[in-house]
Amino acid sequence: MSAWTGAGRRIAGRRIAGRRIHIQEVGLRDGLQAECRFVPTADKIALADLLSGAGLAKLEVSSFVSPKAVPVLADAADVFAGIARAPGVVYSALVPNVRGAERAVAAGVGEMNLVMSASESHNLSNLRMTRAQSFAGLADVAALARRHGIAVNVSLSCSFGCPMEGDVPQQDVMDWCARFVDELGVQGITLCDTTGMAYPTQVHALTEAVRARWPGIELTLHFHNTRGMGLANVLAAIDAGADRFDASLGGIGGCPYAPGATGNVCTEEVVHALQLMGYDTGVDLARLLQAAVRLQDLVGHDVPSQIVKAGRRLDLHPRPAA
Amino acid sequence: MSAWTGAGRRIAGRRIAGRRIHIQEVGLRDGLQAECRFVPTADKIALADLLSGAGLAKLEVSSFVSPKAVPVLADAADVFAGIARAPGVVYSALVPNVRGAERAVAAGVGEMNLVMSASESHNLSNLRMTRAQSFAGLADVAALARRHGIAVNVSLSCSFGCPMEGDVPQQDVMDWCARFVDELGVQGITLCDTTGMAYPTQVHALTEAVRARWPGIELTLHFHNTRGMGLANVLAAIDAGADRFDASLGGIGGCPYAPGATGNVCTEEVVHALQLMGYDTGVDLARLLQAAVRLQDLVGHDVPSQIVKAGRRLDLHPRPAA
Numbered sequence: 001m002s003a004w005t006g007a008g009r010r011i012a013g014r015r016i017a018g019r020r021i022h023i024q025e026v027g028l029r030d031g032l033q034a035e036c037r038f039v040p041t042a043d044k045i046a047l048a049d050l051l052s053g054a055g056l057a058k059l060e061v062s063s064f065v066s067p068k069a070v071p072v073l074a075d076a077a078d079v080f081a082g083i084a085r086a087p088g089v090v091y092s093a094l095v096p097n098v099r100g101a102e103r104a105v106a107a108g109v110g111e112m113n114l115v116m117s118a119s120e121s122h123n124l125s126n127l128r129m130t131r132a133q134s135f136a137g138l139a140d141v142a143a144l145a146r147r148h149g150i151a152v153n154v155s156l157s158c159s160f161g162c163p164m165e166g167d168v169p170q171q172d173v174m175d176w177c178a179r180f181v182d183e184l185g186v187q188g189i190t191l192c193d194t195t196g197m198a199y200p201t202q203v204h205a206l207t208e209a210v211r212a213r214w215p216g217i218e219l220t221l222h223f224h225n226t227r228g229m230g231l232a233n234v235l236a237a238i239d240a241g242a243d244r245f246d247a248s249l250g251g252i253g254g255c256p257y258a259p260g261a262t263g264n265v266c267t268e269e270v271v272h273a274l275q276l277m278g279y280d281t282g283v284d285l286a287r288l289l290q291a292a293v294r295l296q297d298l299v300g301h302d303v304p305s306q307i308v309k310a311g312r313r314l315d316l317h318p319r320p321a322a
Numbered sequence: 323m324s325a326w327t328g329a330g331r332r333i334a335g336r337r338i339a340g341r342r343i344h345i346q347e348v349g350l351r352d353g354l355q356a357e358c359r360f361v362p363t364a365d366k367i368a369l370a371d372l373l374s375g376a377g378l379a380k381l382e383v384s385s386f387v388s389p390k391a392v393p394v395l396a397d398a399a400d401v402f403a404g405i406a407r408a409p410g411v412v413y414s415a416l417v418p419n420v421r422g423a424e425r426a427v428a429a430g431v432g433e434m435n436l437v438m439s440a441s442e443s444h445n446l447s448n449l450r451m452t453r454a455q456s457f458a459g460l461a462d463v464a465a466l467a468r469r470h471g472i473a474v475n476v477s478l479s480c481s482f483g484c485p486m487e488g489d490v491p492q493q494d495v496m497d498w499c500a501r502f503v504d505e506l507g508v509q510g511i512t513l514c515d516t517t518g519m520a521y522p523t524q525v526h527a528l529t530e531a532v533r534a535r536w537p538g539i540e541l542t543l544h545f546h547n548t549r550g551m552g553l554a555n556v557l558a559a560i561d562a563g564a565d566r567f568d569a570s571l572g573g574i575g576g577c578p579y580a581p582g583a584t585g586n587v588c589t590e591e592v593v594h595a596l597q598l599m600g601y602d603t604g605v606d607l608a609r610l611l612q613a614a615v616r617l618q619d620l621v622g623h624d625v626p627s628q629i630v631k632a633g634r635r636l637d638l639h640p641r642p643a644a
Contacts, residue, residue, distance in 0.1 A: 016523070125642040164641045196628075197635045199598040200557065201338070225550075227635060228591040228628040232553045235522065257639055258632035260624070269550035276521035302582070306518075306550040310580035313519045313549060317579055319486045320447040 017278040022244040024058035024220060025051050025267055027295070028079075029094055031252035032072055033063065034263065039298045041075040045082035047291060047298065051249065052086040054287040056267075060092045060113060060246075064100035080107035092153065096127075101141045104150075111151040113190075114138045118173050119162030122194070126157065135179060142184040153188035154180045155222065159206065161197030163257045170206055174213070181214050188218035190246065193233065195257050196226020200236035207240035222246035223265045225304070226258050230265035231273055238279075245270060249288070250295045250303030262304040268292050272307050285312065339600040342565060344379035346542060347589055349571035349617070350401075351382040351416055354394055356576045356585065361620045363397040367404035369613060369620065373571065374408040376609040378589075382414045382435060382568075386422035402429035414475065418449075423463045426472075433473045435512075436460045440495050441484030444516070448479065457501060464506040475510035476502045477544065481528065483519030485579045492528055496535070503536050510540035512568065515555065517579050518548020522558035529562035544568035545587045547626070548580050552587035553595055560601075567592060571610070572617045572625030584626040590614050594629050607634065 028048055032039055039047075044062075051059055061083065067074030076093060085091065092111040095101045104112055116134040117123035123131045138154070145152045159173045173191070180186045191206060203221070210219055221237045221244070223230045234245055251266030271283045292308050302309075350370055354361055361369075366384075373381055383405065389396030398415060407413065414433040417423045426434055438456040439445035445453045460476070467474045481495045495513070502508045513528060525543070532541055543559045543566070545552045556567055573588030593605045614630050624631075 121641045161635060163639045166636050166638055196632060199595060199635070201599045226628060226632045227594060228547075228553055228588065229595050231550055232557055232595065235554055235557070255632070261628050261632040266550065272549060273521060273551050273554065277523045306548060306583050310518060310548045310577070310583040313483060313521070314488050316488055317485045319443045 018280050020243060021238065021274055021279045021281050022057035023267060023271060023281050023283055024060070024092075024244060024246045025056045025249060026060045026222070026246045026264060027051075027249035027252055027267065029060040029063050029073065030246075030264055031248040031250070032299075033070055034252065034254045035072060035299050037300055038072050041078045041082065043298050044075070044079050047249075047294065048079065048083045050287065050291040050294065052084065052089045054291060055281075055283040056089065057244070057282065058090040058092055058111070060094065061109075063094035063096075064103045064107070065094065065096050077103060077107045080109065090151075095141055097137055098140050098144060101144045105144070105148050109150065111153055111188075112141065112145050113153045113155055114141055114186075115155045115157060116176075117157035117162070117194075118168050118176055119158040119165050121164040122158045122162045125164065131176070139184055142186060146185070151188070152184070152186040153190060153218070153220070154186050155190040155192050157192045157194040158197075159191040160193040160199075160202060161195070163195045163197070170209065173206060174209060177210060177214070181217055186217075188220060189214070190220040190222050192222040193224055195255050196224040196229070196261070198223060198233050199229055200232050203233045203236040204240045207237045207242050211241050218244065220244040220246055224253075224255060225251065225262045225265050226255050227261075230262075231270065234265060234270055234274075247271075250292045250299075250305045250308065252295070252299065252303055266303075266305045266307070268305055268307040272312060276313060340602050343560065343596055343601045343603050344566040345589060345593060345603050345605055346380035346382070346414075346566060346568045347373050347378045347571060348382045348544070348568045348586060349373075349574055349589065351385050351395065352568075352586055353570040353572070353574035354621075355385065355392055356574065357394060357621050359622055360394050363400045363404065365620050366397070366401050369571075369616065370401065370405045372609065372613040372616065374406065374411045376613060377603075377605040378411065379566070379604065380412040380414055380433070382416065383431075385416035385418075386425045386429070387416065387418050399425060399429045402431065412473075417463055419459055420462050420466055423466045427466070427470050431472065433475055433510075434463065434467050435475045435477055436463055436508075437477045437479060438498075439479035439484070439516070440490050440498055441480040441487050443486040444480045444484045447486065453498070460502075461506055464508060468507070473510070474506070474508040475512060475540070475542070476508050477512040477514050479514045479516040481513040482515040482521075482524060483517070485517045485519070492531065495528060496531060499532060499536070503539055508539075510542060511536070512542040512544050514544040515546055517577050518546040518551070518583070520545060520555050521551055522554050525555045525558040526562045529559045529564050533563050540566065542566040542568055546575075546577060547573065547584045547587050548577050549583075552584075553592060556587060556592055556596075569593075572614045572621075572627045572630065574617070574621065574625055588625075588627045588629070590627055590629045594634060598635060
């Protein structure tokens with residue numbers, strides 16, 4: 001018996017049919033950050049409300065980085081002020097430092113998402129700091145969040161490989177997770193495949209190791225489809241017990257190391273596939289697709305989403321005339 | 323223990339590390355057939371030789387349909403006359419009828435690939451015949467092939483769903499397989515996901531059923547990535563015991579029902595992923611990528627391949643200056 005036998009069966013003690021998988025939307029932050037065009041604040045708010053209405057478990061709404069560094073997300077506070085807060089939905093934001101954290105607290109974020117890289121070269125390149133410097137700064141952010149009773153998630157970039165260093169040893173990833181969980185007491189860890197280097201057997205092994213060591217931690221997997229392995233990696237992680245995934249509406253959110261390649265795994269593709277397999281995503285796919293079509297207008301170009309182009313599996317075509 | 327644990331382990335009695343998976347290239351036929359531009363015969367021959375040199379198990383070299391119906395493949399006989407026949411590589415061709423079969427025999431094909439649809443509507447739409455009419459015609463082709471000692475494979479379109487009828491019952495697919503295997507004595511069956519409707523649990527179930535009933539038949543799975551599930555379906559089929567897959571260089575070969583969507587699963591993406599997981603594809607990925615880059619020039623546009631855009635997982639970038 002294997003993980004693929006679908007509806008109504010159990011695999012190695014795990015339920016497939018009806019098993020809940022939480023889909024967390026990162027398009028508003030990770031996606032829009034990669035766009036050149038500034039999406040007007042009112043449109044961001046409307047899109048966020050469409051997404052929460054479609055049943056997504058968590059939205060990364062924006063980023064409290066310097067508005068000068070990322071002008072397309074300079075309206076983070078206004079977006080938070082405008083969105084409807086749907087019951088049960090977590091509204092998260094990326095927070096790089098204490099100044100950002102103070103703005104995030106004022107905006108009423110439900111969770112702070114802290115980012116650093118498991119790879120020294122990528123951290124230096126992306127954040128202009130050593131990992132040790134990043135960790136020290138994020139410790140201050142986590143302390144501030146704790147004082148305000150706000151949950152903290154850490155996104156560990158390059159957990160499955162670094163575009164400059166290559167393989168990142170699993171032990172390095174585990175060691176950084178340990179520092180965040182055991183020293184800082186964060187509530188969640190996201191293992192990020194920042195540049196699309198993850199592959200299914202590797203994903204299974206790391207997911208299993210992290211879950212076994214920290215069963216109480218909310219574990220998220222964040223995949224990019226850069227080399228076409230996004231969905232396969234999601235399924236490998238589910239098979240290892242994971243139940244939370246970041247995904248980006250339309251599949252937006254590219255990678256600076258792979259111009260022209262697709263970005264984050266596409267929310268509607270992941271939801272479409274998981275629902276067909278019998279998983280419960282809690283998402284209304286029809287409403288999600290309305291949001292994806294709207295997103296195309298907002299960003300002003302086609303999005304990578306195959307579901308936007310091809311429709312759902314059972315969106316049928318007319319039969320030939322008899 | 324699951325199917326994802328990778329190198330060196332065994333799963334439910336199946337070997338992952340070093341397990342041989344046969345990759346069969348359909349870009350020269352299924353791919354080029356979807357292109358507007360006629361690729362010159364000499365370029366087709368050079369591409370075929372690059373592909374056999376890269377270690378692919380089988381090439382669908384061309385199609386012996388009416389040259390008027392598919393002008394871009396009108397040079398089938400010349401291509402067969404020009405290619406080098408690498409030892410161990412099967413050179414296949416699509417054969418629609420007895421006239422095509424006679425041309426295929428004269429060209430020295432190693433295998434005839436016969437096509438019909440598991441769905442009546444799709445067969446009527448695509449081949450302008452009922453399935454019963456198709457079967458009768460293909461029986462004549464199979465008889466001719468047998469007289470000449472040439473192997474026959476049947477590709478059953480829409481085995482995982484029909485864009486007009488929706489779900490195709492697994493029993494219908496099994497019944498058509500039975501007619502080809504038990505009545506006509508074909509050597510191989512390809513279950514084709516013609517318009518990208520297959521999903522992993524379904525793939526697992528059908529693969530398992532066909533393998534259990536006809537263990538001596540050479541079973542191939544043919545997936546399109548139309549809805550982003552191509553690689554996940556390949557892995558699901560492997561998990562159910564399949565070891566032969568069609569794939570298309572560059573991922574070319576679109577679907578008329580989904581304009582703009584990607585086509586066949588991409589050969590270099592499948593090989594890249596399977597090799598990382600520890601499977602033995604017998605393919606030299608570097609040489610395969612040279613062929614993919616050349617293909618882009620021949621068709622005159624970018625191809626869907628993510629590996630052409632992003633490079634292999636460990637094609638590294640310079641580290642930041644200290």
